[in-house]
Amino acid sequence: MRKYVTEFIGTFGLVFTVGCVVMGRVPVAPLAIGAALMVFVYAGGHISGGHYNPAVTLGVFLRGSLPGADVARYWTAQFAAAFLAAWLAKFTVHPETVHTLSTSGAHAIFAAMLAEFFFTFALVYVVLNVATSSDQPNNQFFGLAIGFTVAVGAFAVGGVSGGAFNPAVAFGAMLMGLINWANFYIYLIANVLGGVVAALTFKYLNPQDVPEGPLVRKSAAAAAAAASDAGPAADSAPAT
Numbered sequence: 001m002r003k004y005v006t007e008f009i010g011t012f013g014l015v016f017t018v019g020c021v022v023m024g025r026v027p028v029a030p031l032a033i034g035a036a037l038m039v040f041v042y043a044g045g046h047i048s049g050g051h052y053n054p055a056v057t058l059g060v061f062l063r064g065s066l067p068g069a070d071v072a073r074y075w076t077a078q079f080a081a082a083f084l085a086a087w088l089a090k091f092t093v094h095p096e097t098v099h100t101l102s103t104s105g106a107h108a109i110f111a112a113m114l115a116e117f118f119f120t121f122a123l124v125y126v127v128l129n130v131a132t133s134s135d136q137p138n139n140q141f142f143g144l145a146i147g148f149t150v151a152v153g154a155f156a157v158g159g160v161s162g163g164a165f166n167p168a169v170a171f172g173a174m175l176m177g178l179i180n181w182a183n184f185y186i187y188l189i190a191n192v193l194g195g196v197v198a199a200l201t202f203k204y205l206n207p208q209d210v211p212e213g214p215l216v217r218k219s220a221a222a223a224a225a226a227a228s229d230a231g232p233a234a235d236s237a238p239a240t
Contacts, residue, residue, distance in 0.1 A: 003048040003070065004077040010040035010052040011081035015172040019089025022178055023098060030158060034151025042143040045131065050143075053166040054078055055195035059124035062199035064212045065132045082168040086175035098177040101162045103186065112161035112183070113190045119153030120165045120194025121201075128202040134209050167191050 017036035021029040041050035049066070051057045057074045060066045066074075090098075103112050126149045130142040154163035162179050164170040170187035173179040179187075203210045210216060 004073050006044040006048040007051060007074050007077040008081040010044050010048075010050060011078045011168055012085045013040045014052050014166075015082045015085035015169055016089045018169055019086060019172065019176050019178075020093055022173075023089065023093040023095045023176065030151045030154030030163065033154055033163075034147040034149075036147075037150050038143045038147025041146050045143065048074075049131065050146075051127075052078065052168070053123070054168055055120050055166060055191040056124055056127050058192065059128060059195040059199040059202075060132060062196065062214050063128055063132060063202055064210050064214070064216065068214075078168040079171060082172035083175065086172035089172075090176050100177055101179050103161070103180065103183045109183075109186060113186050115153075115157035115161040115163075116165060116187055116190035117194045117197075119149075119157060119163070120191045121198045122153065122194075123149050123165050124195045124198035125201060128198060129206075133206060135206075161186070165191065165194075 014033070014037055018033055020026075021032045026032060037052065040052060044050045049060060051060065051074060054075050057066065057071060057078070061068065061071050103109055123146070126145050130136060130139065130145045136142075150163075150165060153165055157163055162170070162173060164173060164179070164187055167187055170179060170184065170191070174181050174184060199215060203215045
């Protein structure tokens with residue numbers, strides 16, 4: 001339960017910050033959003049992994065670092081937090097008008113989908129490499145790298161797609177009226193694909209670091225386990 005509460009708190013903090021700085025028209029909103037993600041990742045990373053993003057949860061699951069039974073529970077905590085944070089942010093800022101990002105027409109839709117895909121990929125790719133890789137155990141820069149990835153993406157393509165890179169943030173933004181509900185499919189498709197491709201890329205670049213999980217072939221995993229079990233026996237066998 002501690003993991004799910006942590007995911008709720010972190011996702012709530014992220015979405016609440018997004019709503020307040022965007023509806024409040026803060027000039028450096030991307031920096032504030034990236035900083036919010038950074039501090040909550042540092043705060044809860046040792047408990048839940050500090051995902052606060054269904055796409056990150058999917059990538060970590062595919063990479064083999066999260067049990068399948070936890071995936072739906074993480075998603076439930078993240079979307080529930082986004083729902084509550086969206087309404088409270090709107091209540092807190094209480095803007096006279098809310099500018100809704102208009103994404104219509106083939107070019108605008110494709111551009112938004114490309115922007116969301118690439119920076120979701122970048123975010124999940126960074127998370128997997130700085131927070132789950134065995135090559136970087138106990139590093140202290142993971143939160144900074146993750147937060148700045150979101151800040152860079154928001155600065156770069158915030159005006160194109162809204163800079164969600166996170167289905168829970170997109171859901172909250174739609175509840176606040178910042179994104180059109182008719183465009184939810186853009187974020188759902190692009191964010192999910194970004195997470196999947198990031199996990200596949202991590203496995204390709206770090207094959208020794210993904211010994212188990214959905215991306216590992218059963219036959220290969222079984223062979224590796226058999227070799228591991230046979231190793232000590234073979235070493236202890238008498239020479240002839």
